[in-house]
Amino acid sequence: MAWLQFLVLLAVMAALVVPVGNWLYSVFASEPHTAPERLTYRLLGMNPQEGMDWKRYGLVLVVSNLFLLLVAYLLLRLQGLLPWNPAGLSAQAPDLAWNTVVSFLTNTNWQAYSGEQSLSYFSQMAVITTFMFTSAATGLAAAAAFMRGLVGRSGTSLGNFWVDVTRIIYRVLLPLSFLLALVFVWQGMPQTLSPYATATTLEGATQRIALGPVASLETIKHLGTNGGGFFSMNAAHPFENPTPLTNALHILSMLLLPAALTYTFGRLLGNLKQGWVIFGGMLVLFLGFLTTVYSFEQAGNPILSRLGADQTITATQAGGNMEGKEVRFGIAQTALFATTTTAATTGSVDSMHDSYTGMGGFVPMTQMMLNNVFGGDGVGFINFVQYLVLGVFIAGLMVGRTPEFLGKKVEAREVKLVMLAVLAHPLSILGFTALAVVLPDALKSLNNPGPHGFSEILYAYTSGTANNGSAFAGLGANTPFYNLTIGLAMLVGRYLTLLPMLAVAGLLAAKRRVPVSSGTLPTDTVLFGGLTVFVILIVGALTFLPALTLGPVADHLQMLKGVVLQ
């Protein structure tokens, strides 16, 4: 049954690639501006015809993000004075507010706070929901610019950042979010500004029920690969994810745009096969990871079996390691969700990754370390191309020509920038983790002993750097140290990969195209797709293998031996 479910959902996902890819193509490709768009440009006082080279595009992207950051920080700090605050929540402390705005700005959605305990309805809408749109639009715009550079038919111009962002929000994100939100409400998701409800349970106890404008946030949370939950327990919370159908729609929403971008790219390039090869490479990695996490979680925790918990699949139960998981999803949908949320670096969770078996937790962590199995909106594609370029460089020489990617020579400057982007990941993840594990204060935040405790810290910085936002949530991350360092990790992960790759696109765009001949390295073949996967695993994953061995692998092996740690 699990495999049938995977097959059905992935088939739907694949079927959506072409129509959505075409849709994005029409958004990215130049055509008349709509009336609301023209009005927006006039209000912002900008010229939609301005073509931006990569430096300008990057500058405008950073400046626009900076102002979003400022406005949002102010709104959060002034929460007590602002409307729609029925629970009377006070403002977040400065370090937490910093962490929150950086987190949502960078499409990470790491939450060092608990939504129902910390944010007013106003903040959930004006800060969180806004960021979910703008950060996704920023990522997609960057991808549009990046693709234009790679396709390189427009000289040095990569497009116009404002036009891209406006169109993506107006034409893609808003309409999709709105329609999907109504489906979600129909399935049982709240969408209200009424204050928290109070129920008297059947046993006579009082149950205060947190409510809010949940559905409008949930849709963009997943479409925009954001992941920040309305409630503390995110998509495990029945209000955020009431039925298996909403869970499936969440999964499809997360993959919708990242997967379609591969097709969009194929169309822009005029070589659909190239797009499909990228899609195929991503899918192969995805399937491998999905199989791993599903198998290990379904196999369960032998320690629990020994204590009398029945984890087998029977006619009346789905079995598996159910700690931190919801019955309505079972292991299959949970595994698919976990794979998706860390592949598409969304970071929402419908189960507690912290309570996974070692190898179950290995999967989300590794996918975030790679950060390109579909990946976040826009950036996942960019990150995948990073490895394509590396693959071209390493293996491309083996056809006896200096490396070419999509008809452009890859030379020292591009390699330097790609390596900078590749290096940013381990630098941030391993560097911060190494710092945290030797600071006694930082270790006080651990919720688990042994290798699993190490995994909690490793996961936190991986999630921050990959702009994912999911957590081994046992880690008490709301301390000044974690708020600051994870905030930095998020910034490094976002801008130190995005900007260098934008530069690569800009440099390639300016180069003369080398005509393709039968002697050139074909990058649109299954073989090359396989090679790229190989490079991703060797360069991307091997770097982290020692850390993963000390964390999830050791954790799992201990679990199999029945080791229990105090």
Next chain:
Amino acid sequence: MNSAEMTPPDLPARPAPLPRLLLSAFLAAVLFTLITGLAYPLLTTTVAGVLFPQQAGGSLITRGGQVVGSAVLGQNFTAPQYLHGRPSMTNKTDGSGPQPYNAENSGASNWGPTNAKLAEAVRERVAAVRRENGLGAGTPVPVDLATASGSGLDPDITLAGALLQVNRIAQARNLTPAQVEGVIRAHFTPRQLSVLGEPRVNVLAVNLALDGAR
């Protein structure tokens, strides 16, 4: 494909001066906050409130004018005459201690697989389930009753977990086991659209039905 079709706007690239750019960026932050952060959620709230008022309000269930819970949230059941839900690890709102099924402060254990606390908790839960339902020492307990959910508000248990409790409930309510099982099976939810998710039993729905049947 037509290359002109995808050429981005490329008119005289006269970039706006920095002050102008800063102003645009500020206005954009304000404008997008207004559109995506206020207009969009408020519009959604209005439309959803008209189309699906019950769900939009939190699927609250009222009995005799009193809110007794939400159809999609679990609540804490400990009395023998009620079907019990899964262990919940939520805390009090002020964080001062455990309070299962606190719908104002969702939470989970986040214990790793080798954590002694997890082992201890499972040992206790298994023992409690066996004790309350009069099961033998070696009887396996369905895993959902031995482990805490992710949200702490899981409204469902497996059919295995529900059937296990039939005798106890029947005894406490002076019903036949068959009657109790009938109620449970009546509130059994199969996979959605035949393939999605897992089959399950909504605990609150069963308990409301049991109370109503009385």
Next chain:
Amino acid sequence: MTSAPIRSPSGQKPGIFSPELVSNAVRASFAKLSPRAQARNPVMFVVYVGTALTLYLTVANLATGRPWGYELAITLLLLLTVLFANFAEGLAEARGKAQAASLRSAREDVRARRLVGGLEETVPGTALMPGDLVVVEAGEFIPADGEIVEGLASVDESAITGESAPVIREAGTDHSGVTGGTKVLSDRIVVRVTSGAGESFLDRMIALVEGASRQKTPNEIALSILLSGLTLIFLLAVVTLYPFTVYAGAPASPVTLIALLVCLIPTTIGGLLPAIGIAGMDRALQANVIAKSGKAVEVAGDVDVLLLDKTGTITIGNRMATAFSPLPGVPKAELARAALLSSLADPTPEGKSIVALARQQGVDAPEPAGAEFVEFTAQTRMSGVDFAGESIRKGASDRLIRLAEERGGRVPPELRPLVDEVARAGGTPLVVIENDRLLGVVALSDIVKPGIRERFAELRRMGLKTVMITGDNPLTAEAIAKEAGVDGFLAEATPEDKLAMIREEQQGGKLVAMMGDGTNDAPALAQADVGLAMNSGTQAAKEAGNMVDLDSDPTKLLEVVGIGKGLLITRGALTTFSIANDVAKYFAILPALFVTAYPQLAVLNVMGLHSPTSAVLSAVIFNALVIPLLIPLALRGVPYRPMSGAAMLGRNLLVYGLGGIVVPFVAIKLIDLLITPLLG
């Protein structure tokens, strides 16, 4: 110079590990241990620093009475790794130097006869300055590079090219360049010296080959950046491991961490990279091509379009008689006989081929007594023989028609179609006249070299476009182009046409290679991405090109492309191999490193290595040994087989990618089995 030339001019190659080279290279490996030399190569520099650290730890342990055997072993192995890399580079340099030396040995010190104000004075060759005029006569060595300003001579250039047949060098032609150290066999020439002693063109080239001024090529720089980046990444992965193992409660031994680092960073390609680059130039040299820079060789691999001279490359150098076509009323044998008689004393290959064809067709005649041979000249444009009142001529049709009219003969209307027919088929028609009677036409045809068609098909599969350059008219050119299977041709080509064509191809983003010799080829040679100048060519041409072919062999261009591709493939293959090796090394070292902290991790020891110590040592030994084992591959280059890019990628990935994963698993296990008894 050495009594036993290391590379004889005839092209014998020494073994890669000939004793003399090895001893030079061993010396170099120690000389290169200076920090300055090491800092040039970031990957090996990390190994170098790591060696210093483990040495320090060894000494520290020794001083404090702690065990130090393992530390010492690792230190020595790391040192060995550095030395092996140095050795590879030193060996490549030694080979280059040896070849350069054998070139230099050709140039003995000679006396020069300098002309000053019309008077000769004898000075040492080393005293010559550019601009000096020197006289060289038969039997003398040419004292310096220069250009013939007066006279012509046959010159023995075998000292440089290995080719024993003398070549003709003549003032005012495209073959006016002479090289110092070559020997004039006949005649007397006056040469204007173009370079001072020790800075002749060849001297500069040799200096380059010796590596004195070797600069990293663009691709080498880019690859170095990639390798440095990978090194940084692994440095990060290993440095952070220490705190991680502190957390795990069993801090890793710094020596083992350094060993792990050295195993993970791409030392194999890092150590061999300089050697590969040097060897590329070296392989060019073995083909008697001197590349002015490593970049030129590298670019050769990227070439998309080859401009090939028809003569010598596509066709064998000379046209051959292939048919006699008599006019109506003339017996074929009569035409053949006349042609034969006119050619008996003709020394040109065309003349000889006419004799051969006639004899082949059963027509023969002795040379008539008193026959007087009339040589071909540019003015007369015909040649022939006069004897006993008879006058036979053969030559271009328009000239011979004029001659017939002058002699009062008749020009039959059938002549024109005969002539045209030969031309259309790509041949050159020679009309034969006996006294005033036109006899018919001898067809001289270009003979396309055997096998060249297949060669071009091969090039096409590799994505290379071939263009034939010829002075022939378009009709002839097209016929030959079709027969040879080239992709395009440029007929009636002038140097300007060539230049224009190169520019046009480059506009389209293509890289163009060409070969040239004349002064008027210089602009095109300079414009081309690979300009291969013939050594026989003018100084201007040699300066303009970025490679010089000592053999002046027009087919060399094809070889050069192969060498360029081989160089790039070798780099890619060893990079892939090096990176793929990491998988096995991880499986060897990680369990060893962590098993104290988490005994359960012993299951990761999939190779079943004996102990943590033996596992680390085996991996480090493998890592060190693989460098010298791959030296032959690095120096000879991965053999290049013409095939499509896709096919080549698949094949090389299988060999070097998959091989790179599998080989170390086997090798490390074997080394472990071997050293386990030693560890007791």
